[in-house]
Every structure is written in structure tokens, then in C-alpha cells.
Amino acid sequence: MDLISDLVFTNTTLGRGADASVYKAEWNGTLCAAKRLHEILLEDDSPGGRERLVRNFAIECVTWSKLRHPNIVQFLGVYLERGSLLPVLVLEKMDTSLRRYLEGHRKEKFPLGTKAFVLHQITQALAYLHNQKRPLVHRDLSTNNVLLNEDTFVTKISDFGMSRAISPSAISRKSSIKGTPAFMPPEALQTPPQYNEKLDVFSFGNVILSTITHEWPQPCHLTQYKGDQLIALDEFQRRERYVEMFTAQEKLFLPIVHRCLENRPDKRPSSVMLVQELRHILQSGDHGAPIVRLRQQLTAKEEECRQKDEVIKEKDEELRKANESLWKNEQVLKGKNEVISGHNRALQYQEIKLCEQAESLQKQDSTIRAQKAEIECLRNQLLVAQKVS
Numbered sequence: 001m002d003l004i005s006d007l008v009f010t011n012t013t014l015g016r017g018a019d020a021s022v023y024k025a026e027w028n029g030t031l032c033a034a035k036r037l038h039e040i041l042l043e044d045d046s047p048g049g050r051e052r053l054v055r056n057f058a059i060e061c062v063t064w065s066k067l068r069h070p071n072i073v074q075f076l077g078v079y080l081e082r083g084s085l086l087p088v089l090v091l092e093k094m095d096t097s098l099r100r101y102l103e104g105h106r107k108e109k110f111p112l113g114t115k116a117f118v119l120h121q122i123t124q125a126l127a128y129l130h131n132q133k134r135p136l137v138h139r140d141l142s143t144n145n146v147l148l149n150e151d152t153f154v155t156k157i158s159d160f161g162m163s164r165a166i167s168p169s170a171i172s173r174k175s176s177i178k179g180t181p182a183f184m185p186p187e188a189l190q191t192p193p194q195y196n197e198k199l200d201v202f203s204f205g206n207v208i209l210s211t212i213t214h215e216w217p218q219p220c221h222l223t224q225y226k227g228d229q230l231i232a233l234d235e236f237q238r239r240e241r242y243v244e245m246f247t248a249q250e251k252l253f254l255p256i257v258h259r260c261l262e263n264r265p266d267k268r269p270s271s272v273m274l275v276q277e278l279r280h281i282l283q284s285g286d287h288g289a290p291i292v293r294l295r296q297q298l299t300a301k302e303e304e305c306r307q308k309d310e311v312i313k314e315k316d317e318e319l320r321k322a323n324e325s326l327w328k329n330e331q332v333l334k335g336k337n338e339v340i341s342g343h344n345r346a347l348q349y350q351e352i353k354l355c356e357q358a359e360s361l362q363k364q365d366s367t368i369r370a371q372k373a374e375i376e377c378l379r380n381q382l383l384v385a386q387k388v389s
């Protein structure tokens with residue numbers, strides 16, 4: 001488990017629960033959520049109570065820090081505040097809780113397909129927890145502990161084992177039972193509570209009820225008068241008024257809710273079965289709203305890329321044509337160069353010929369001059385001879 005030393009708290013509070021307040025914080029430039037437990041929890045006067053609380057809390061931190069799953073809020077480390085016994089949990093920051101989102105949005109703004117997408121991710125996280133070497137039971141799965149990112153509907157479970165980490169006396173101050181009462185199965189409410197991972201499956205049934213109806217799934221009393229007879233209600237019947245709110249389309253979830261809310265844990269489906277059932281719902285019909293939206297975004301991007309490709313192709317064609325005409329011009333130029341060098345060669349040849357002619361003319365000239373001199377000499381000799389005779 002990492003000890004974080006350089007955490008900077010901002011003034012923004014992300015939320016407040018019965019046991020803790022969560023603040024927006026910054027860790028080396030990364031926004032994260034810092035969960036600070038209420039100091040009042042330390043007011044445990046029983047012998048060794050405080051130490052037990054801190055020790056249990058540390059054990060749960062270690063458990064959480066070992067979990068790695070895309071649908072589980074990442075535990076980043078622990079920050080120790082000066083002057084406080086309780087560490088601050090540093091967590092991956094999400095946008096909101098499923099409860100807040102449900103309270104802040106009408107059904108039309110939260111389509112059934114998106115809900116199926118959210119619920120499917122919760123089952124994936126549960127299947128991961130329940131299939132660890134030593135299966136982990138969350139024990140406090142509620143819409144409070146399911147966190148969302150609003151744009152993408154990426155969903156993650158938070159806060160596991162927290163209720164166990166907090167000392168029993170502290171819990172008894174909050175309520176006599178662990179976890180969030182409306183989401184708890186009967187076996188967790190008995191003393192001593194006996195439960196296995198099917199506890200989370202029951203809670204998940206309530207998460208579905210709440211997600212479909214946008215209501216807090218508060219069960220009615222265990223018994224009810226029918227006429228003058230007092231009859232016992234099973235867990236599903238205790239929540240029937242929420243089921244009655246389901247529209248025809250929402251009734252798709254009814255069989256799953258029914259099986260998750262079975263009184264007997266062994267009759268409830270496993271989380272792996274839930275993953276498959278939710279995947280089936282998600283893939284059937286047009287319930288994959290976020291997936292559809294992502295597909296539409298993908299298609300739009302593909303179209304954008306195709307148009308850009310077309311522009312690039314046109315530019316390529318223009319470039320090819322320009323290259324072609326450049327090549328042609330080069331060829332013409334080459335031809336012209338060849339003609340010019342031909343002319344040059346002919347000129348050189350003519351020059352050589354002219355030089356030769358000039359040379360031979362020079363020779364002829366000097367011969368003529370020599371002959372002229374000879375003639376002159378003969379003429380002089382003739383004159384002399386004439387004078388003598």
C-alpha cells in the first residue's frame with residue numbers, strides 16, 4: 001500500500017456520508033478523491049477500541065489496495081495527516097454516485113439501455129470480487145457506493161469492506177446493522193449475521209429496483225394484514241410497490257430482480273450468471289444506448305476520416321498530375337538540350353574546320369609572299385642584267 005505525502009486538498013467537497021467526507025484533491029497534478037473519516041468515530045471508549053478501529057481500517061485499506069478491476073474505484077494510497085490518527089484514503093476521482101445521478105435526473109434523461117450498461121458493469125465488479133482466491137463480499141453495495149462518470153457512464157464500485165473496517169461499536173451508533181439497511185438481505189440482519197457473497201446479489205437486486213424507479217428501495221414491514229389475518233411477506237413482496245412502478249419495457253428486469261431478492265441465499269443467482277444475463281439484455285434490442293451512441297460517434301469519425309481521405313486522394317491526384325507535367329517539361333528540356341549540344345558539337349566542328357582553313361590560308365599566304373619575294377629578286381636580277389648588257 002502506497003503512502004502519499006504530497007496531497008493538496010482543494011476547497012471542493014465531493015460528498016459527505018455517515019462515516020466520512022470526500023474532498024477533491026490534487027496529487028502531483030492528478031485530480032483525485034480524498035476520503036477523510038469523521039473524527040467522531042475515534043470516540044470509542046471501549047478498552048482498545050480506538051486501536052482496533054485503526055487496525056481494522058488499515059486491514060481494509062490493504063484489501064482494497066490489492067484490487068484491480070476496471071469497474072472498481074482505484075485505491076491510490078493513504079495520506080497521513082499531521083495530528084490525526086485516521087489516515088485519509090486517496091482514491092480515483094469519479095463524477096457522482098448512482099444515487100445522486102438518479103435523484104438528479106428524470107427517467108427520460110436516463111434511458112433503460114444506459115441503465116443496463118451501468119448495471120452490467122456492477123455485475124462485472126461483483127463477479128471479480130466473488131471470484132478472488134478468497135472470495136470478497138462487498139457487504140455494503142448500494143446506489144451510494146456505485147460511482148459514475150457522467151459523460152461515458154463508466155461505472156465503478158467503491159467502499160468495500162468499509163462497514164467491516166469500522167468497529168462494531170461505531171456501527172451500532174449509526175445503526176444496529178452493517179451496511180445500508182434498505183439493501184441488506186435477511187441473513188445479514190440476524191444476530192450473529194451469517195452471510196456469503198449472495199449478500200451482494202441481494203443488494204444488487206435493490207440496486208436494480210432503485211435504478212429503474214429512481215426511488216430509495218425502502219422495504220415495507222415483514223408482515224401485513226390481509227383481511228383480519230396477519231401474513232408474513234417475503235423480501236420481494238416487501239418491495240412490490242416499486243415493482244408496480246415498472247413500465248412494460250422495464251419489466252425485462254423483473255425476473256432478475258425477483259431471483260436476486262429471494263429470501264434464501266442459495267436460490268439467488270451467482271454474480272457470474274448476473275453478468276451473462278445483463279450482457280444478454282444489453283445486447284438484445286436497442287438497450288445498448290451508450291454503445292449505440294459510441295457506435296454513432298465511431299461512424300461519424302469514420303465518415304470524417306473518409307472525407308479527409310477523399311481530400312487527400314484529390315490532392316494526391318493533383319500532385320501526380322503536376323509531377324507528370326514536370327516530367328514532360330523535363331523531357332522537352334532534355335530534348336532541347338540534346339539539340340543544343342548537337343548544335344554546339346557542329347559549331348565546334350565548324351570552328352576546327354575554320355581554324356584549319358585559316359592555317360592553310362596562312363601557309364598559302366606565306367608561300368605566295370615567298371614566291372613574290374623570289375619574283376622580286378628575279379626582277380631585280382633581270383634589271384641588273386639589262387643594265388649591264
Ligand SMILES: Nc1ncnc2c1ncn2[C@@H]1O[C@H](COP(=O)(O)OP(=O)(O)OP(=O)(O)O)[C@@H](O)[C@H]1O
Binds near residue numbers: 018095097145158159
Ligand atoms: N472516489 C470518489 N469520487 C468522487 N466522488 C466520491 C468518491 N467517493 C465518494 N464520493 C462522493 O462522496 C459521497 C460520500 O461518500 P461516502 O462513501 O463517505 O458516503 P456514502 O457512500 O454516500 O454513504 P454512506 O454513509 O452510506 O457510506 C458519495 O456519495 C459520493 O457522492
Ligand SMILES: [Mg+2]
Binds near residue numbers: 017
Ligand atoms: Mg460510500
